[in-house]
Amino acid sequence: MLEQLRAIIRKAAPEAEEVISYQMPAYKLNGMLVYFAAHTKHIGFYPTNSGITAFENELKEFKTSKGAVQFPLDKPLPAKLIEKIVRFRVKENINKK
Numbered sequence: 001m002l003e004q005l006r007a008i009i010r011k012a013a014p015e016a017e018e019v020i021s022y023q024m025p026a027y028k029l030n031g032m033l034v035y036f037a038a039h040t041k042h043i044g045f046y047p048t049n050s051g052i053t054a055f056e057n058e059l060k061e062f063k064t065s066k067g068a069v070q071f072p073l074d075k076p077l078p079a080k081l082i083e084k085i086v087r088f089r090v091k092e093n094i095n096k097k
Contacts, residue, residue, distance in 0.1 A: 001043055001077060005036055008079050012086035027086075030093040034086055042070040043077070047085045050092060055085055 002025075009016070009027055016027040024046075026035040035046035042063075049067045052059065058081055063070040071077055 001071075001073065002036070002038055004077055004079070005043060005045070005082065008077070008082045009034060009036075009086050012083040013090050016090070029090060030096060033089045033093060039070075042072050045069050045071060045082065045085075047089055051085045051089050054088055055081065058084075 006025070013027055013029055013033060016029040016033055019026050019028050021028075021032065021035060024035045024037045027033040032048070034048075034051065035044075037044045037046075046068045052064055052067060052069060056064070059069055062072075
């Protein structure tokens with residue numbers, strides 16, 4: 001699932017740099033875009049607060065917090081939604097520049 005998530009992020013932000021931040025895989029483009037990590041029962045996806053807020057209606061079926069969403073390990077990743085969130089974060093970071 002982590003490899004699938006990585007491929008989704010790379011597709012949505014091919015020019016982003018892969019880094020390790022807060023001891024997690026992360027992507028950077030004009031600032032940090034997203035982070036992700038494996039946990040016991042879920043994949044943690046961290047698109048910052050703005051990434052969660054902008055897609056709160058589409059994320060209703062998942063457990064979320066201020067800057068994180070949990071994707072359960074027993075369900076497929078919502079690839080299209082993840083891609084939309086990453087593209088949103090790319091545009092947001094480019095507009096900050």
